[in-house]
Amino acid sequence: MATTSNKDAIAEGLVDLLKPAIKQIDLHVHSIRESQVELREHIDSLATELCRINEHQKVALDLDPYVKKLLNARRRVVLVNNILQNAQERLRRLNHNVAKETARRKTMLEASGVFASRSPSN
Incomplete structure (x- = not known):
């Protein structure tokens, strides 16, 4: 029994010992996901603005490669966000x-009487 x-x-x-670490990791993942969403929105905005500039340019300036790079960066941000979302869900299940x-x-332990001799503040 001992x-x-x-x-x-x-x-x-x-x-x-693990519970606070899990909660801290969960908070960090949540924060990173929020910044990923913000980054994705900025990339979308920049890509839209580049397309608009490209359409209104009188000089033939090819911005398509830059737009494609931005869209590729956006795709990677979305991919990382999905990975983080899955990791956060696993952390939540682990925490639960x-x-x-x-x-x-x-x-x-309470049923076996181990806590019977300890004070409630311990």
Whole structure:
């Protein structure tokens, strides 16, 4: 019984250690996704403006290669955003599973009387 109790305490400690890191990573991924959306909007705006300038130029200035580069950059931004979105969803599931496991282990420990001798502030 003591070995199981020690394993549960170690597992709970690991879960408590991982939970803040997971939340921090989730916040960073969310922030990056927001900046990716903003970058994509700026790329779209710039591409539109280049097309407009190209249409109104009296001098034959070929901006198509630059527009294509911008659109390629936009495509990569969207791809990275999708990857980040998938990573964030996995982090959310992991965070949910960590919280669920923490609650389950805490309930098991409380039921076995491990927390009976500890004060509520611990």
